[in-house]
Amino acid sequence: MIRALHRWPGLLALALVTILALSGAALSVFPAAERLAALQPETGLTVAALADRIRAVHPGVEQIRRSPSGRITAYWFDQGAPGAAVIDPATGEGVASADPNQAERWLTNLHRSLFLGDGGRIAMAAGAAAMLILSLSGAALVARRAGGWRHWFARLRGPLAGRLHVEIARIAVVGFVLSSTTALWMTASTFDLLPDGGAIPAMPTEVSGATGFALDRMATLQQTPVAELRELSFPYPGDATDVFTLKTDRGTGYLDQGTGALLAWTDLTGWERVSETIYMLHTGQGAATLGLVLGLMALGVPAMGVTGVVVWLAGRRGRPRIRGNQPAGRAETILLVGSEGGSTWGFAATLHTALTQAGQKVHTTPMSAFAPERYAMAQRIILLAATYGDGAAPASAKGFLDRLNACDRAADIPLAVLGFGDRSFPAYCAYAESVATAAEAKGWPELLAFDTIDRQSPQDFARWGRALGDALRVDLELSHQPVLPKTETLTLVSRRDYGAEVQAPTAILRFALPRVTLWQRLVGAGFARFEAGDLIGVLPEGSAVPRLYSLASARCDGFIEIVVKKHPGGLCSGQLTALEPGDTVTAFLRRNPGFRPGPSRAPLILIGAGTGIGPLAGFVRGNTRRRPIHLFFGMRHPKSDFFYGEELPAWQDEERLVRLVMAVSRVEHPHYVQDALRDDAAQVTRLIRDGARVMVCGGREMAAGVADTLAEILAPAGLTPAVLKAEGRYVEDVY
Structure with missing residues (x-):
């Protein structure tokens, strides 16, 4: 139910929510820019002094406004012509145009109503509601996937699109909830669906009837710092019954223009403060840094939209x-x-x-x-x-x-x-x-x-x-035909043969990359994206069950490479090792994200034997960042099955591989990778204690022996393979 509640609003409202998020992210920049450009008044400047300075420059001033960013704007009439400017509080003079930024106005109209008036406002409110549903249902799904709310930031596994979708959600969901709920509140307020809750003081009926009291002598204006000012409206010229209207962060009041006396005052209500806080949280006006943070989070919406569609399509496939x-x-x-x-x-x-x-x-x-x-x-x-x-x-x-x-x-x-x-x-x-x-x-x-x-x-x-x-008590015949993923035809371009001397024929097979469509590139389908350690499934002739082989190459290497040992009676291995350059095979790609080196710069300890060297060699080949890699490689004899014997020394020279430790089993004194680990116990323990990641690839008996050996040598340090697995620092790919 929760998954459906998350999926369908997301798919149906993707375009609307994306417009809402991107326009909101763009608008979040303007409050910060306004804050940086605003000329801040000197400490202790009062509204009385500011108003007096502005009136000296613009005698016909009608209103002074201060925005949440601190920018001060004055509006006046000069010989019947209206004027407005951003004011320098130090001089009272205009320093910039008061006209709103045209780009900001355009984005605001897009964000609020899609330029469609009230109908557009309702549509954008529906988008905000969809975002709220997506955020809450998505949070529930993240908690479910992670194993509970307490494991919110637990390590993930699975395809890249799904992991990226969840990682963005983990960080940005709070911003999504905040932005969508405040948007819905503001829409409800626009359509008068919320109680007014405001309190405006009644206009005074008794005034002095006098005019011309000096601004710098009005006690209320003298006691009000500019930092609290929102708006000061001047009396209409020639009307002795009109008053000054003062709005501040505390409330609204009226001042007599003939005596400067405070005629009436009303504090802001709790409801007004809540409404203003919601406006601030949504627009960033008065909280520019928060606005930028929410804007950055909003940029996660299109990324989550794309990855969500990719995950949905992958699930359907x-x-x-x-x-x-x-x-x-x-x-x-x-x-x-x-x-x-x-x-x-x-x-x-x-x-x-x-x-x-x-x-x-x-x-x-x-x-x-x-x-x-x-x-x-x-x-x-x-x-x-x-x-x-x-x-x-x-x-x-x-x-x-x-x-x-x-x-x-x-x-x-x-x-x-x-x-x-x-x-x-x-x-x-x-x-x-x-x-x-x-x-x-x-x-x-x-x-x-x-x-x-x-x-x-x-x-x-x-x-x-x-x-x-x-x-x-029914007649039930289950005739199952496996549904295989979409396959590609791979053409062999080269092969290197080993192992004939020890009756274990093995080949490193290199295939050309198949052509991929634009859609496959966009969604990562087929062989458009793959990493060393992923798997290819090969369907041998005469069988309905595919065989899986670990990749020794990544897409960026420009080829597909596997290491295959011919097993006695092995249908698929026999067909693969019989291929000659130019021959083809039908295969599909299967991700194996649980067996990846990861982005860390911590050392890698790679342990493999036989054909298990395949993905490990791929990791070394792709180590262009010179991450410290220590490779323990078990083989029968270096003259017969030293796979990648030509490349490994070169990779050492290029510092892609720090150290190569070989264990040879078909000699007078047999040596296995377990023995090599024991011989190097001190350094292995030090590396693991310092954060190294262990990756094991090969036969299950070898992997079990490696685990037992590491348990033995790590015991004095208080570590075990089980603890390392729980930390995500010990992974296996065994067969």
């Missing part, structure tokens, strides 16, 4: 359209999906279609939208859950366990959990298993025993579907 999706309150089956890259949504679509054809009313939604109180007609809940990293929740399941644990009691709705993962990973289906355990502990009835799907196997899914059909 990654999530198949669910036809016939029933409302949650009328569905018999609730299908909840926890997916990171989108593949689990494909299985959910297949299941949704099969259940619908079997006569079921099905509601399919992300696990993050779990709301059992809405499932009025539900007879069962089915969860399809992938696992991110070492057992973390995938993107669309954020906050699910918190909601499950927050339930006062389990609903009387049978529940089934199906996990998706890869058995070659230690944390195989760990998140789905934690969900099943939590549901059992909470007392949810079990529809089916916890089960798993290995490597997106259609056969495993069909088997589980038959078991589900038996439980539901």
Whole structure:
């Protein structure tokens, strides 16, 4: 509900909110510029002295105004002709034109009403209301994604557009709320929808009837500093019944022009002070610095608009359209999906279609939208859950366990959990298993025993579907065809071969960049943007399941590069290592933002073995800022599989790589990266204690050994890999 409340106002009102924000940001500059240009009066200058100076220069002065910036403007008649000027308070003389800045006037009309009068004001008020809804719903979504309000600034993961969207929101949401609420208040005030609340003193009925009392002798004007002045209006010439009207920060009063006596006075009411404060907060008049800050925050609106659209489009591409999706309150089956890259949504679509054809009313939604109180007609809940990293929740399941644990009691709705993962990973289906355990502990009835799907196997899914059909007493055949991302054709331009001497043929394959469209460049789709450490998915001939390989290059390098080892019986690795320059392969890009060096200048400790050197070499190649990088590289023998042996020494000479430590295992005295770390324990500990980031890439056994070794050598320093992971300073990409 909150996500929909955030998405649709944002998409529908994007242009209006953008105009509102950009024009407001531009207008925020003028109060600051006026403040800098205003001639400030000397300390202690009174309204009496100022008025006397101005009248001496302009005898026909009718009104003196002081703006919140301190600029003083006088208005007069000279031989029947009106005049106005910005006044130098030291002399009372005009120093600049009083005419409003034309650019400011144009922007103000655009900002307030789109040049459309009252109709435009209503439209812009609707834009302000949309901004307020977006701000509040967005804040709730940020808190949900971060794991609660207390973790507002927690480290994010995910695609760049989504992270940038949230980072801007974290900082600017307060400004958005303040600007939109004050805009709505001012619009309501313009249309007289708010109580007046002001108090104006009644015009005096008894005056002296005299004229010409000296300004510098009027006690009230003598006691009022210029810093408190808002407006001083002079009596109409020749009218002995008229009075001086004085408006200050404290209130409004009338002065007798013949005696200088204060005839009436009324203080500002609390309501007037609130209204003036809101005006100041919105316009920056009287608070120029705050206005500039809010203006800078407003510039985040178009950036958030662009990134929001990119995230929305990416979500639509990654999530198949669910036809016939029933409302949650009328569905018999609730299908909840926890997916990171989108593949689990494909299985959910297949299941949704099969259940619908079997006569079921099905509601399919992300696990993050779990709301059992809405499932009025539900007879069962089915969860399809992938696992991110070492057992973390995938993107669309954020906050699910918190909601499950927050339930006062389990609903009387049978529940089934199906996990998706890869058995070659230690944390195989760990998140789905934690969900099943939590549901059992909470007392949810079990529809089916916890089960798993290995490597997106259609056969495993069909088997589980038959078991589900038996439980539901329906004939359920799940024939799943994976929905792959849009692929590109990559052409091999060069290859370097290694490992034949040790019966481990491996190749560094370099492909040409495919052509990208203008739209792909704008939204970052396809291969328009990628970094070393991202993944490419290759669909081998004769298989429906893609294989993923870590990239050893970034877009700026001008090519796509991977390191592939031929595995015995390996379908994809066999086809890739058989390619010759000019041959092509079909592939797609998958982001891997959790495995990036990050923008910090802290040292990097890169640890890899075998083909795990690929993305690590890409990080070194891209280290143009000369960030200190220490590389621990495990290989069988330098004569057979010293991958990037030509480039690494050159990168050291260019200071892209500070130190290279090799561990060779196929020699008389085998040495592994774990041994190299132990040998260098003191320096590794010092680097990590000083803030270094550790990145590990390679086989899961090697990664597990590295983690154990680091736990051993870091123990005296009171550090562990688990602590470093929690701090975001220890990341793995294992296979």
